[in-house]
Each structure stands twice: as C-alpha cells, then as structure tokens.
Amino acid sequence: MTVRRFHVEGIVQGVGFRPFVYRTAALLGLDGWVANVDGHVEGQVAGPERAIEEFAVRLRTRAPALARVRRVRLTAGPREPALRPGFRVRDSASAAADPATREIPPDAAICDACLRELRDPRDRRHRYPFINCTDCGPRATIIEDLPYDRVRTTMRRFPLCRACAAEYADPADRRFHAEPVACPACGPRLAWQELRGEDALRAAVKTVADGGIVALKGLGGYQLVCDAGDPAAVAELRRRKHRPAKPFAVMVPDVAAARRLALIGAGELEALTAPERPVVLLARRRWRGTPALAREVHPGLSRVGLFLPTTGLHHLLLDGLTRPLVVTSGNLSDEPIAVDDAGARRTLAGVADGFLTHDRPIRSRYDDSVVQFAGRTRITVRRARGLAPAPLPLAVREPVAGAGAQLKHTFTLAADGRAHLGPHTGDLADPAVHDAFLASYDHLRRLTGIEPAVLAHDLHPGYLSTQWATAQPVRRIAVQHHHAHVAACAAEHGVRGRFLGVAYDGLGLGDDGTLWGGEILLADLTGYRRVGRFATAPLPGGDAAVRRPVRTALGRLLGGEELGTPAPEPSLTRHFTGRLDPAEVAGVRAMVARDVNCPRASSAGRLFDTVAALLGLCDRAGYEGEAAVLLEAAAGAEHAVPLAHRVVRVRDLWVYDPAPTLADLLQRQLAGEPVARLAAAFHLTLGIVTAELVGRAVADGAPRTVCLGGGCFVNRRLLTEVKRRLHAQGLRVLAGGEVPVGDGGISYGQAAVAAARLAGER
Structure with a gap:
C-alpha cells in the first residue's frame, strides 16, 4: 500500500475539480480525501503505486473543461490514522495565504446541459434564469474571499432548499459544490418594479418589442438592451447614453443566427462559442437576404461585434423576442458600468425605460471581453468578463504590480510565474472609473494574496495611474509607455534576450520628454534603445x-x-x-x-x-x-x-x-x-x-x-x-494573443519590465 499527499495549483476551485478528483479516485480504487485549501486543491490517496501514478496523470490531463491545472505535486507521507476505506470530499480549509496558489476562476457562460434543462418543461429549473452547475455560471463576479465556497460568495444569502442541498452534497452530481447553485424555490428572483419572476421577464420583453430600452442586470454589471433592428430604438439609446458613434455589440441566440449576420472563420467560431463568450468582431454579410441591423448599430463600419448569450436570462430574453439585440455596457459614456441596484437606478434613470433586475449582488465589476482575428492571429481588444482575472504566464518571482496607463485602463498583479491582469476599467480621467480601479485593485490583491514589493508605472506624470503609483509606500519603477507595449508582447510569447519592438499607437511620453x-x-525586458x-x-x-x-x-x-x-x-x-x-x-x-x-x-x-x-x-x-x-x-x-x-x-x-x-x-x-x-x-x-x-x-x-x-x-x-x-x-x-494589444496590455508589460529588472539586480 502506497500513500501520497497531492497538491494541485491553478484554476481548480469553482470548476468541478473536487468531484472530478472524487470520481477519478473511486474509479481507480483509491482511498483518501480531497479539499479546497486557500486557492488550491490538496488531499491524500492510498492504494497501489501504479494506480496512484495513473491518478496523477489524469489530474493533469483529464481535468474539467473550466479548470486550468498549472502544477500537480505528489509527496510521500504516512497514512493518516483516521483515514478510512473509500474516498471522501472534505470541507474547505484555510491555510496561510500563499500567492503562489491563489487563482480566481472567471465567469463562464451557461453550458449545454443547463441550457437543455432551462428549456425542458419537465425539469424543476425550467425557465429559471439563474440556472448553473460546476461547468458554468458566475465565479469571479460573486467571489468575496477564498477558498471558493458558497459562504464566501454573494450567494450566501440564499440558503439551499432540500433538493439543491442534496445535489450540492453529492460528489456524483453535476452540481456538487457548484457554489452559485439555486432553483426557483431557494435562489435569486427576477424583478421589474413590483413584478417578479416570469411576469418581470414578460414586462422586459414587451418593453424591448415596443421599441424601448431595458437596463438588465448581467453577470458583471448592468447592460442596456434594445432591438438591434430598430433604428429609432438604437438612435435613442445613443442619444440617452451620450455615445454618438462608437459601435454597439449585438447578441444573437446561436451560431446559426450569427452566420446569417456575419462571416465566421474557424478561430472566430471557436472564440464565439467558448465559455468566455467574448464579443467577436466579424465581417458583416452584405448580400440579399441578410437580416437587417439598424445602421446606427455600427455606423460607417463593415464589421460588427457579435456574441452569444452568457446566462439563462439572456437566452430567455432572446427566446421571447426572436431578434438580434443590442447589448451594451450599462453606463453613460466613459463611466464605469453600474453594478449595484441603487447606483444603476440613479445613473441609468434617464437611459432605460425599465429595469430587469434581481437580488443576487455583484461583487466585482466585469464588462464584456472583446476579441477579433487577423487571419490566425487572435487580437484581444478588451480583456474582461470570462477572461480576467485568469492568470497569464510571466517570468516573475518577487511580487510586482503594473499600474497601467490612462485610457483602456487595466492593472496587473504578478508573482511566482503568473500575472493576474485585472479587468478592463476605462478612462481614469473619470472619477468614478478611478474609484472603480482602486476597488478592483484592492479586491484582487486581497483575493490573490499578492502584496507587490515593486510597483511599475508609466513615465507620464499626468496619468492618474502614475500619480496613484507614486503615492504608494513601496518601491517604484518607471517604465516608458512604448517599451511596455512591446515588452507585453515579448513576455506573453516567452521571448528571452533582445528583440525589435514596433510600437504604433496614439500618444505616450518618451524618455526625452516628447510625445x-x-x-x-x-529592446529586451530590462530596457530599450530607440x-x-x-x-x-x-x-x-x-x-x-x-x-x-x-x-x-x-x-x-x-x-x-x-x-x-x-x-x-x-x-x-x-x-x-x-x-x-x-x-x-x-x-x-x-x-x-x-x-x-x-x-x-x-x-x-x-x-x-x-x-x-x-x-x-x-x-x-x-x-x-x-x-x-x-x-x-x-x-x-x-x-x-x-x-x-x-x-x-x-x-x-x-x-x-x-x-x-x-x-x-x-x-x-x-x-x-x-x-x-x-x-x-x-x-x-x-x-x-x-x-x-x-x-x-x-x-x-x-x-x-x-x-x-x-x-x-x-x-x-x-x-x-x-x-x-x-x-x-x-x-x-x-503579435496578438491573450494580452490586449492596446493600452489594456500596458500594465502587463510594466510588470514584465519590473520583474526583469529585479531579476537583473541579483
């Protein structure tokens, strides 16, 4: 009999990893246990050595779809005296915070299994907008602390009914420890003024069908919704939102509907249908029979941003309207998206004709991600819901942070070979956006356990990110704007040594004081010469x-x-x-x-x-x-x-x-x-x-x-x-990749430069 402790790092909480471990161990006839500890998974297995070796291989190669296994470690150890035959899932435990193991799962779009249940009249979750399981649903937007358990999410205010509790406690069930699990008997409810449930949904559907604008509470914030084929509705949304020309994203029910509107290549299809559900910028179809979108959706442009429904609520809304919908950020131009109900009603009172809301709080603000393709090259335009804050590789050992730029702002926290690129915030010149950045930074810093020893920032003294960084009581490193751009590309692709950087953008302060x-x-990651x-x-x-x-x-x-x-x-x-x-x-x-x-x-x-x-x-x-x-x-x-x-x-x-x-x-x-x-x-x-x-x-x-x-x-x-x-x-x-190519990737480049300079000081 061989006994081993195992330790798994990566995105392994909130993705069905423990039930996967339970099923794998049971299938191989191993005794032991598994638990969430801080931001990782650990446990013990006992059994034949060959079975344990196979167990470790399967942890690496057969993990659930939403998991990202970064490292599996097995260590020898004595069998625990209390270890009984069989395999068990233990309650989560807290250990000393270790930034090397804390990774936050991003939100994931509704999975096919939940979508089938949503539309099945025989299922107890039929037409329940908040349906989810271990393979889908809110994650980063509801997490308040780690380890990721219901009591540390905004779902803690919804006690499980008997049926949901049984699913939640059954390791063989698809909803075992699915922290947002709920049903009509115990979970969040829709609201439209005094209406609830289906009545609230019908009111929203009627408002959009009649040419109105609805403020919808989504996963990472409020969204504004109207009929994408109604020129008057789209024009009115532009007027009220103070957004005269910037294109709107359009949500369609499925791939077939997307194909009727746009040309979709293989890479674009993969992105469109991925659990992240980003907005994908696509070439618009232009021949007879193509469904009409209002010209005001993307004025003067030949490409349109399409995305598929993220939640059960989106599917129900589309089912009721049977038409493409403009679904855009719930904010006024240049402001952060609204997340709390009172703030949304105050900010969007002059924009929306009604509010389709619910009683599940949003803990973290995440706008929609945006990607596009140039041939096979993926270009991330905005990294937010579904993508952030999943870690990206970065050669860093001492904890560092990148404060970002002024426009399309993001920040980065990095430690132990990984960088958490925070969600897109916007233009820091707006005070509300600046406040949103500070709140997001503090929350992600606490969740990851990363306390940066060095804070990297832009050279420009007028950037609010620079002013914030220089006021912090840690060591600071100034990084030239365009060096950060090309360093971000080099670091993402693992370039070592010197390279040529081509940096084309609007404006950034040079080291000679000119723009x-x-x-x-x-360049290399430590420096550059023009x-x-x-x-x-x-x-x-x-x-x-x-x-x-x-x-x-x-x-x-x-x-x-x-x-x-x-x-x-x-x-x-x-x-x-x-x-x-x-x-x-x-x-x-x-x-x-x-x-x-x-x-x-x-x-x-x-x-x-x-x-x-x-x-x-x-x-x-x-x-x-x-x-x-x-x-x-x-x-x-x-x-x-x-x-x-x-x-x-x-x-x-x-x-x-x-x-x-x-x-x-x-x-x-x-x-x-x-x-x-x-x-x-x-x-x-x-x-x-x-x-x-x-x-x-x-x-x-x-x-x-x-x-x-x-x-x-x-x-x-x-x-x-x-x-x-x-x-x-x-x-x-x-070029391209997971890091935004524009200013949204500056913070990652800053962190890469700071890490390289620290490494060179040794």
Missing part, C-alpha cells in the same frame, strides 16, 4: 487635436518635421482647408507658427487621424480611435498602389518622413482616385515603411525577432500587411 507613438525599439521613429508634427491644442482630427491634419501640413521634403503645395491642400471654418484654420496656423500649445508627436495613430481627415472620413472623433477605425473600414478589401514614402537617417535614428506620402495622397485625391483605394494605399504604404524601418535596423545588427504592440495593431489590415512583409524578410514576428 512618441511611431517607434522602432531595440532605433527608428515617425517624423514629428505639432498637435494644435494638444488633446483638442486628438478629438478633432482636422486639427491634427492641419498641424501635419503646416508644421511637419523638416527632413528635406517640402510640405504639400497649397494647391493640393486647398480643397481640404476650403471645407473647414476659416477661423479655425487661421487659429491653427497662428498656433503652429508661434509654437503655442502645439506639442510635437511622432505618432502613428495621429497619422491615421490625419489621413482620415484629409479623405473626409472623420473631422471630429466621437470616441478614441474613431478616425483610424473609419479609415480601415473605408479601405475594405480594396487593392491599391502604394503611396510615395521616404525613410531617412537622422543622427542615429531611421525616420519615416510622411510628407511625400501625404503629398501623393492629395495629388491622387485631386485626380479623382476613390477614397477606398486611397485608404487601402495608405495601409499598404505603412506596411512597406515598417518593413523598411525594421529591415534597416536588422541590417545594423538588430535581432530577427520582432514584437508588435500598440493600439494601431488592432487594425487588422495594418497588422496583416506588416506581418506579411516582415515574414517575407525571414523575420520571426509576434
């Missing part, structure tokens, strides 16, 4: 130019960096300036001439804004990045001839001079070339320019591994073009 955004960096960049241009009015791309374009035309190429002739620019307010043109001209409130930037993102404005696609941006999004949409699948371009040596840097590109664009526009072809030509040109900048750096001795980062690489056409041309040079090109 960067079109950068080629020779080897290439875009030429600089003034941003008249600073942030005002970001909101109004025509100002950016005027700044580029009037004051672009002098690199030996003259600015476009007035005869070429007259048709652009002629459609603008003369007073604005004169004001910008004076600002540039006097260099007043005109910070210079080498920004790829602002160059996208310039081209979008010159082509008449976006004069004023309704949301961050709108001009670039519209420019990509305009390019479509159009074939084009590249625009003129020039790369020059300026001291020790290779510099892209956009002046010939813009002059050629204006000349071809004046000659009548279609906007779509010119938009495509610009993307093609940036691919060629990037390949030339990288190629020259490689010729100078730079490594042949290239890491792409920055919000511009959300642009599928740019990413595809850059990867294709770099691959043609025989380079290893890394």
Whole structure:
C-alpha cells in the first residue's frame, strides 16, 4: 500500500475539480480525501503505486473543461490514522495565504446541459434564469474571499432548499459544490418594479418589442438592451447614453443566427462559442437576404461585434423576442458600468425605460471581453468578463504590480510565474472609473494574496495611474509607455534576450520628454534603445487635436518635421482647408507658427487621424480611435498602389518622413482616385515603411525577432500587411494573443519590465 499527499495549483476551485478528483479516485480504487485549501486543491490517496501514478496523470490531463491545472505535486507521507476505506470530499480549509496558489476562476457562460434543462418543461429549473452547475455560471463576479465556497460568495444569502442541498452534497452530481447553485424555490428572483419572476421577464420583453430600452442586470454589471433592428430604438439609446458613434455589440441566440449576420472563420467560431463568450468582431454579410441591423448599430463600419448569450436570462430574453439585440455596457459614456441596484437606478434613470433586475449582488465589476482575428492571429481588444482575472504566464518571482496607463485602463498583479491582469476599467480621467480601479485593485490583491514589493508605472506624470503609483509606500519603477507595449508582447510569447519592438499607437511620453507613438525599439525586458521613429508634427491644442482630427491634419501640413521634403503645395491642400471654418484654420496656423500649445508627436495613430481627415472620413472623433477605425473600414478589401514614402537617417535614428506620402495622397485625391483605394494605399504604404524601418535596423545588427504592440495593431489590415512583409524578410514576428494589444496590455508589460529588472539586480 502506497500513500501520497497531492497538491494541485491553478484554476481548480469553482470548476468541478473536487468531484472530478472524487470520481477519478473511486474509479481507480483509491482511498483518501480531497479539499479546497486557500486557492488550491490538496488531499491524500492510498492504494497501489501504479494506480496512484495513473491518478496523477489524469489530474493533469483529464481535468474539467473550466479548470486550468498549472502544477500537480505528489509527496510521500504516512497514512493518516483516521483515514478510512473509500474516498471522501472534505470541507474547505484555510491555510496561510500563499500567492503562489491563489487563482480566481472567471465567469463562464451557461453550458449545454443547463441550457437543455432551462428549456425542458419537465425539469424543476425550467425557465429559471439563474440556472448553473460546476461547468458554468458566475465565479469571479460573486467571489468575496477564498477558498471558493458558497459562504464566501454573494450567494450566501440564499440558503439551499432540500433538493439543491442534496445535489450540492453529492460528489456524483453535476452540481456538487457548484457554489452559485439555486432553483426557483431557494435562489435569486427576477424583478421589474413590483413584478417578479416570469411576469418581470414578460414586462422586459414587451418593453424591448415596443421599441424601448431595458437596463438588465448581467453577470458583471448592468447592460442596456434594445432591438438591434430598430433604428429609432438604437438612435435613442445613443442619444440617452451620450455615445454618438462608437459601435454597439449585438447578441444573437446561436451560431446559426450569427452566420446569417456575419462571416465566421474557424478561430472566430471557436472564440464565439467558448465559455468566455467574448464579443467577436466579424465581417458583416452584405448580400440579399441578410437580416437587417439598424445602421446606427455600427455606423460607417463593415464589421460588427457579435456574441452569444452568457446566462439563462439572456437566452430567455432572446427566446421571447426572436431578434438580434443590442447589448451594451450599462453606463453613460466613459463611466464605469453600474453594478449595484441603487447606483444603476440613479445613473441609468434617464437611459432605460425599465429595469430587469434581481437580488443576487455583484461583487466585482466585469464588462464584456472583446476579441477579433487577423487571419490566425487572435487580437484581444478588451480583456474582461470570462477572461480576467485568469492568470497569464510571466517570468516573475518577487511580487510586482503594473499600474497601467490612462485610457483602456487595466492593472496587473504578478508573482511566482503568473500575472493576474485585472479587468478592463476605462478612462481614469473619470472619477468614478478611478474609484472603480482602486476597488478592483484592492479586491484582487486581497483575493490573490499578492502584496507587490515593486510597483511599475508609466513615465507620464499626468496619468492618474502614475500619480496613484507614486503615492504608494513601496518601491517604484518607471517604465516608458512604448517599451511596455512591446515588452507585453515579448513576455506573453516567452521571448528571452533582445528583440525589435514596433510600437504604433496614439500618444505616450518618451524618455526625452516628447510625445512618441511611431517607434522602432531595440529592446529586451530590462530596457530599450530607440532605433527608428515617425517624423514629428505639432498637435494644435494638444488633446483638442486628438478629438478633432482636422486639427491634427492641419498641424501635419503646416508644421511637419523638416527632413528635406517640402510640405504639400497649397494647391493640393486647398480643397481640404476650403471645407473647414476659416477661423479655425487661421487659429491653427497662428498656433503652429508661434509654437503655442502645439506639442510635437511622432505618432502613428495621429497619422491615421490625419489621413482620415484629409479623405473626409472623420473631422471630429466621437470616441478614441474613431478616425483610424473609419479609415480601415473605408479601405475594405480594396487593392491599391502604394503611396510615395521616404525613410531617412537622422543622427542615429531611421525616420519615416510622411510628407511625400501625404503629398501623393492629395495629388491622387485631386485626380479623382476613390477614397477606398486611397485608404487601402495608405495601409499598404505603412506596411512597406515598417518593413523598411525594421529591415534597416536588422541590417545594423538588430535581432530577427520582432514584437508588435500598440493600439494601431488592432487594425487588422495594418497588422496583416506588416506581418506579411516582415515574414517575407525571414523575420520571426509576434503579435496578438491573450494580452490586449492596446493600452489594456500596458500594465502587463510594466510588470514584465519590473520583474526583469529585479531579476537583473541579483
């Protein structure tokens, strides 16, 4: 008889792991026990040595679908005196908090088994909106503490009825220790004013069917719902939510409905149907017979964000309406999503025509995740519900944290080879978003047990994340914005040693005190050297130019960096300036001439804004990045001839001079070339320019591994073009993945840099 203690780390709580261990041990004829301890699972087995070896193999290879087994350890030990024949599941126990073992399971969409029960009139959970089991349901959004047990979740206020208690206590049952388990007799209930249950659901269905807007309490916060095919309803939602142009996500009941609206590749299908249920950005179908969506859902864009129902409540709502639904964040523009009932009613009172709510509290705020694909490359646009806070690999031993950027904010907590990338928060400039960040940070820090010894932050002193970080009583490490972008890519892909980083985004403070955004960096995780960049241009009015791309374009035309190429002739620019307010043109001209409130930037993102404005696609941006999004949409699948371009040596840097590109664009526009072809030509040109900048750096001795980062690489056409041309040079090109490519991945990159610098100090 052999006796072994076993210890399993990873996402192994709240995913049906203990019943899996029970069934595996029983099948192999082993005695012993299993329990949740802190954030891991441990126990003891006794039996033939060969059976124990097989037991360990199955723990690693046959775990439940939602589990993520990171490590299985078996150690020798004496048989406990009280160990009886058979195998048992013990109550959870607490041990000394160990950040090496605490991992929080993300929420998971309703599974197929629960969906069948939801629709089965013979089942006692028929049409129960809060149906779940060990394979699905709320997790991170309801957890208050670890070990993950019902008494440490927001479900503790719902005592189990006899039938649910029997399922919960039976290791052979699908709902054994499914902490959110409930039924109509004992669980949460729907509410709509004074109505409850089915009556509340019917009221919500009728409101949406009549063209109204419903505030729905979802898993990680409130959502706003309306008929996606009703132009008036969608337009009214935009007006009330103060969201004039940013596209809305659309929820459809199943894959067949999604296919009727969009083209879906293999990777996109896998993401769409995964338990995480992210919003997936897809190419819209455009032929006769395609179901109509209101133009106001995704104005001016050829792609639409679709996702499948997350909860039983979503399925019931869709069943009652039989139409695609806009399902978007329950907030006003730039504010955090509402999570508590009183706050939701206060914030959304002027938006929603009614509230479909329930009495299960939301402990943690999680917006919907967003992903897309460029060929086989997965691009995470927003990491939130279903994805966060599942850990990502990171070579770190001492606990560190990344404070993140200002826009699309996230934070990261990392220890012992893992990084917990916190959920998307938003723009920290909004006080409510900042408060949401602090609450989320404190909660995840307590759950993971990670107390950072070092806090990494951005160089920009104006970022609220930087100001918060510098006020903390721990050691701090400043990390340059674009180094963090490319370090995030390198760390996710396990790159060791030096690499070339291509960082294209809007704006970030450089180490020379100027604004960067079109950068080629020779880097490793500890540091970098700038080897290439875009030429600089003034941003008249600073942030005002970001909101109004025509100002950016005027700044580029009037004051672009002098690199030996003259600015476009007035005869070429007259048709652009002629459609603008003369007073604005004169004001910008004076600002540039006097260099007043005109910070210079080498920004790829602002160059996208310039081209979008010159082509008449976006004069004023309704949301961050709108001009670039519209420019990509305009390019479509159009074939084009590249625009003129020039790369020059300026001291020790290779510099892209956009002046010939813009002059050629204006000349071809004046000659009548279609906007779509010119938009495509610009993307093609940036691919060629990037390949030339990288190629020259490689010729100078730079490594042949290239890491792409920055919000511009959300642009599928740019990413595809850059990867294709770099691959043609025989380079290893890394991009995309689980870490957001834009500012949502900055905190992960900061943590990676801090960890590498600490390791280098030993």
